Amino acid sequence: MKTKLLSLLAIVLLAACSKDDAPPKPEEPGGSGGNPVKTGTYRVVNLVADTNATSAGDAVSLYYSLEENRVIPASQRQTGNWDIVFYGIYNSSVYPNNGNAVGSPGFGGPGKAEIAVIVDRKFDVAYYDTINFKPTKLPIPAALWSEAYNKVTAVPTGLRFVTRDIGLDHFLGGFDGWGYYDFYGSLFPGNPQKAHVVYTMPRVMIVKTHKGRYAKLIMESIYKDSPASPDRTHKPGYITFRYSIQMDGSTNLNIP
Template identity: 90%
Template sequence: MKTKLIGMLAIVLLAACSKDDAPVTPEPPETGGGNAVKTGTYRVVDLVADTNATSAGDAVSLYYSLEENKVIPASQRQTGNWDIVFYGIYNSSIYPNNGSAVGTPGFGGPGKAEIAVIVDRKFDAQYYDTSNFKPKTLPIPTALWNEAYNKVTTVPPGLRFVTRDIGLDHFLGGFDGWGYYDFYGSMFPGNPQKSHVVYTMPRVLIVKTHKGRYAKLIMENIYKDSPVNPDRTNKPGYITFRYSIQMDGSTNLNIP
């Protein structure tokens, strides 16, 4: 896969159900708008979010535009300039920019974005214990990220989009998520360095942007330099993810 590597190393000075199956007509750029990306695949590496975040509370939010592939200042929270925000513990909750969603970062603004997670139970069985809602073993084989990502070539018919967050899998709720939070270190008993550690899982998110375009996104890591098997010595607040965006308004996500 040809990927445009975007090294996001500048420190961010931010303290960070419905589905329309038919193709949509994307909105034109807003007056004075930025530089839209082309249809393609992008990898964002070590995006600096809240590097002082702890497990004790929410991190400072980080707003991001998929259509421009850049961080949006928090001062623009009540605009349509961003598509997703990294919020909550370790910036692990990914909310869409949706002004109608009460209690979300975009509430009250003009945002129309939605988000969904693709959960393939047959695929999950390779690494995931569906009875206990946790990985069978850690680390999860890295090859599964490419396999999961490449399997998604379109927006699946009937996919359930939401305006709330997609976050940590079955943590403080019954929702499927993109990452497993080993709160007590139960995957590694007796090792205090393995408690309160977040492990990404190979699950693909679909984002319908504020302007009506579709993107698939997969989280790769939330720790600096993307350790395969992180522990408490690794520094959180450095987000690495990959996404492919279709700028023509169609649901085609078979994008090189």
């Protein structure tokens, strides 16, 4: 069993890369890591989550430390070693590690992390119907991700952090999210391959880590190799995201 677990962790970790194109350092089972990253921007590509996940239920959770740029074993769920977890349908809900959040995988633990999503309605109109809450063009122009990301140079004053998850836009709860879930395939009527498909949107999340540092994060895809126009033929469970973390404790996120 131990050999099987270590093999699985190796597969997961080799799928992720930092700004130096090196995979996150392996986490020793039962250890606490202790190898913080430097202030900087990191891109994690095809991070292997639950590749067997379906739209019928929650995926197997994947725990991640932004401060160490690594996957944390599920056995350490009740610790402060992780900052966010990819949870729910297709690993699409991003929960902070907060022990007071009922329903969170970190509930009951020591976690103090929080999260917020920045929603700019004036920016949204470039790709999104702000009345009916759905994309107006697909694929969404790729340039909008960098534009949205680069606009966030600091933690906005008055930003409301939450301890619940940031998930799929207005799906089963009506909250603003980072992506849109076309449950019935209504954006492409008559095409069954477009039902139950998640479309990433260029929205930035701010994470306050368990240790109180700030990071901005933008999701790029939950499908293998980040297809521009995903459908049911594409494999979910491969998470790609970018984040910038400020390790000096300030709210400055103008980070190259």
